[in-house]
Amino acid sequence: MTPEKINVIHILLIFFKDFEISFIMLYYFEINQLLQSIHSIDDNHCPICESELNYDNQNDSIYISCSKKLKHFEIAGFKDKISGELALLYTNNIEGIVNKTVLKEFQNVIYRKGYSSFKK
Structure with a gap:
């Protein structure tokens, strides 16, 4: 397994671990999808059509999608340019772009790294 896959799976597992029981009961379907995503990334297959996943790993971003280009499984992320950690x-949405409302409302965000202050 590549370091990129391990990093994405690790972030997804941290997200899953932080849920409270009541939240899990309320959002069972979303959690099930998250677990499918983790399993799919680990096994390198799309959870919907079973085709291989494409990984576009750049210095400042990572994009994982179905190799059949069907736009039904897409995860994207931004990396810290200095450390390379996922921020x-x-x-992702169908157009493959970041919608301002997605970032503003964090409706589709799986993980966001917090920054407490600037270092002096």
Whole structure:
């Protein structure tokens, strides 16, 4: 397994671990989708059509999608340019762009790294 896959799976597992029981009961379907995503990334297959996943790993971003280009499984993320750590991981929209409302409302965000203050 590549370091990129391990990093994405690790972030997804941290997100899953932070849920409270009541939240899990309320959002069972979303959690099930998250677990499918983790399993799919680990096994390198799309959870919907079972085709291979494409990984576009850049210095400042990562994009994972179905190799059949069907636009039904897409996860994207931004990396810290200095450390290379994931700063934001989200489910992507069909157009493959970041919608301002997605970032504003964090509706599709899976993980967001917090920054407490600037270092002096």
